[in-house]
Amino acid sequence: MQKTLPVLIGTIFFSWSLISSTFAQQLPNGISGAFQADAATYKPDSLIGAPDVPEKMGLNSYMDLKYVNGNFKAGIRYEVYLNALQGYDPRYKGTGITNRYASYTYENLEITAGSFYEQFGSGLIFRTYYDYDLGYDNPMDGINIKYNTHGLYAKAFVGRQRAFFEYGPGIVRGIDGEVHLAEMFPDLKWGQHNLIIGGSFVSKYQADNDPIYKLPENVGASAARLNYTNGPLNLFAEYAYKINDPSLVNGGIYKPGQSLYVSGTYSKKGFGFNAAFKRIDNMNFRSDRNESVNVLNINFIPAISKNQTYRLATLYPYASQVNGEIGAMAEVFYTCKPGSFLGGKYGTGININSSNIHDIKRSYTGDEYGYNSNFFAIGDTVFYQDINVEVTKKINKNLKVVATYIYQTYNQTVVEGKSKSPLVFADVAVLDFTYKFSSTKSLRMELQGLWTKQDRGDWVFVLAELNVIKNLSVVLYDEYNYGNADEKLQLHFVNGGLVYNHNATRVALGYGKQRSGLLCVGGVCRLVPASNGLTFSISTSF
Amino acid sequence: MKKYVLFIAGILVVCLQACDIIEPPYSETVIGPQPGDTLVRKVLLEDYTGHKCPNCPAAAKIADTLSNYIYKDRVVVVGLHVSTSFASPSPGLFSNDYRTTAGTDLDNFFQISLSGLPKGMVNRKGFPSQQHKISPTAWASEVALNLQQPVEANIEITNTYNAASNELTTQLQSKFLTDKSGTYFLNVMYVEDSVISAQLYPNNKIDTFYVHKHLFRGMINGTWGEQIAVDPQQDFISNKTYTVTLRTDVKPEKCKVIAFIYNDATKEVIQAEETHLQ
Secondary structure, three states, rough: OOOOOOOOHHHHHHHHHHHHHOOOOOOOOOEEEEEHHHHEEEEEEEEOOOOOOOOOOOEEEEEEEEEOOOOOEEEEEEEEEOOOOOOOOOOOOOOEEEEEEEEEEEEEEEEEEEEEEOOOHHHHHHEOOEEEEEEEEOOEEEEEEEEEEEEHHHHHEEEEEEEEEOOOOEEEEEEEEEEEHHHHHHOOOOOOEEEEEEEEEEEEEOOOOOOOOOOOOOOEEEEEEEEEEEEEEEEEEEEEEEOOOOOOOOOOOOOOOEEEEEEEEEEEEEEEEEEEEEEEEEEOEOOOOOOOOOEEEEOOOOOOOOOOOOHHHOOOOOOOOOOOOEEEEEEEEEEEEEOOOOOOOOOOOEEEEEEEEEEEOOOEOOOOOOOOOOOOOEEEEEEEEEEEEEEEEEOOOOOEEEEEEEEEEEEEHHHHHHOOOOOEEEEEEEEEEEOOOOOOOOOEEEEEEEEOOOOOOOOOEEEEEEEEEEOOEEEHHHHHHOOOOOOOHOOOEEEEEEEEEOEEEEEEEEEEEOOOOOOOOEEEEEEEEEEEEEEEEEEEEO | HHHHHHHHHHHHHHHHHOOOOOOOOOOOOOOOOOOOOOOOEEEEEEEEEEEOOOOHHHHHEEEEEEEHOOOOHHHEEEEEEEHHHOOOOOOOOOOOOOHHHHHHHHHHOOOHHHHHHEEEEOOOOOOOOOOOEEHHHHHHHHHHHHHOOOEEEEEEEEEEEEEEOEEEEEEEEEEOOOOOOEEEEEEEEEEOOOOEEEEEHHHHEEEEEEEEEOOEEEEEEOOOOOEEOOOOOOEEEEEEEEEEEEEOOOOOEEEEEEEEEEOOOOOEEEEEEEEOOO
16 A cells, blocks of 8 residues: 555656667676466455355466576566456466567667567557556567667567467557657757657558458558657657557447647656646557457557555546547646745645546447547546645654545546446545654554545545564555445455565465455556455565 | 668558558448258357447347348347346336346356456357457357358257247257267257337437347256257257246247257357247
8 A cells, every 4th residue: 555656757758768768778697587476265245246256266476587698688477377366357367478588689779589568659559568467468479670870769560469378360560760859960959958759650450251341451550759858848749540440449430540649747856747638539459359458459548647546546546548538637746845834844745636538529420430520629528537636744753644635526437337327526535644663663544535425425444554573564454335325335345464575575465355446557447356355465576 | 861761661661551441331242141051050149238238239230230131040149138237127217127047147157248248159169268258349250250160960940839828839850960079958048029128328328219139038948958969970860849938028929939059068059040939
């Protein structure tokens, strides 16, 4: 339950950082790796909706190994799902090597054969990545080539995508070019200014065996982007277009897709400002037109809503809508200096963040084309809105407090696919206290409340995390749905656990009940069903 | 600069060659079944659906197109309303409960609605490797692939309906046309067409007079049917007769009896047949 820094700065900067790290840094020679295993036992509980799991236990695990020797590197990942934990796609079943590659760098040329992760721009037409917790893994398996010279950075690949322990039916081809003007024309006086111009094209091939419709076997998507930086200022914009791509997710329509993502950030010591805008229109892009959810995605829609970390604030998370959404966010960070009226003795951190996301406006054509849409028109349907105010205050040398207030408007029908469900309007308040007894001993407490008249009603959450023995934490929390309109469902979800940390190794043991909900990271979500039982986790890296 | 121009030209060439822009009409020119073939492979398409599933009407349209316009009687469709989220009744327009005990048993066994609806099975092929859960946009191509398989069995259905007692007697003759290994079951059910009631569409739109076709009403010989053969030889014949009292909320003139033979180990259906009840 560690409170993490707001991720939006990362969201806005990630494209730039990826662009900057296009070519692999020199890694130390030798073998490195990571290992993680998560196990859970399941007891049925009809009240909370925990199903009767025949195998009574689930296990997800992986081990990554990487070997580096000069310009050569190679890696392998072994994964285990015996059986997959509840909430993961059941097609994750069994064991096997799911990722293996070899890569060689010669001067400005890098060639990778095997599995690889790659991203073009902000990901609007191409991004592959691995998120163990989400059960999200869509690497390419094929050839990836990168080359740079005098400010020109180029990438090209051809491959198939991983789908569980097999490959998807499509073949994906992509090419990306980027010009760093300050690097290409160093004689011009750029100062702190830099301008990067980029463009990319991705195409997927999937055979058309459909006897009803003429399906495009080759679906191309292209994107153009600009990135301007000047000291603390970073502006980024990317526009993408995809040709007709009837699919399961878009309801089989032939309308082309397009998207626009614009972000800006300004930061200096004690002050930061971020803003972002996105418009997504029919941008589902997969190497299998018949897949859905988190399977075989070729592209990625950047998230602009705040990635919540406090437990009750995660009850209504937002998932990016590939079929269409238009929204904007703005965020301000300000640190009141120590000694000022608001800063007090130790200073005060203030973070205000708000996002507003709607459906796009559509006029339906009544045929397979689908609809027409005015590019900047905002649809009537609200998908998600939130306002977040967070104040971080060190009271004295022992006590630190984080106070958060959140107001959310959440469309259950769109985000969770619940039929005929009303919009949820929720107020969330959080108080997070950390009291340090000494440099190694502390007590952390969270008091959270969520109030809404819709869905499951009001909740309260209390957590205590005690760190009094070296490397060992004891955690106990209760999530209580006291405001459920159905009195039988006014339930406590009590959990307790031990966490042991030593260097890069973490071992956790827990027991309790978990409510159902969505786990979302960066706008990509996975359904987490209700469960009741023991959990065990171990992770390490070397 | 010359190499940059070449690079950009190369990109344009790749882009232009890797796009298939489809202009209307988007439909293929349909070639239906050829006359003259009496013993043909037929395919069972199970459409897992729900009256509160907004994307299910589009799936039903695909199933109906396959069975009524393209492959006609070579595709046998059954629509099973399953799950609490998408098929449970609620006061008002959605007060009907089209779920059935057998439908729920099948859904639990094949774990279809767990993956979200609409989903379906084509001849139940792909079980248990999880490949049996097929999205509607893939039904047509899966049906086409299955229809290319040789015909391995034939089913003849003869129905007798007694209106006074509301009893249906169905006689089934199953004949294997080739040697097969394994244990085979015969499963018999009845479906009802043209049931009119509300259906949810995307954006919370409701069609109050939606026509539910191929609506699964119940099994005639149990959820998993009855064993008819073990390692059958070519020309092996099984005769079965079942008598069942129909539900009182169905219109017999709109009902059909569906029968299919499947391999007990793989659950794969090797032949299906349907005949009007009256």
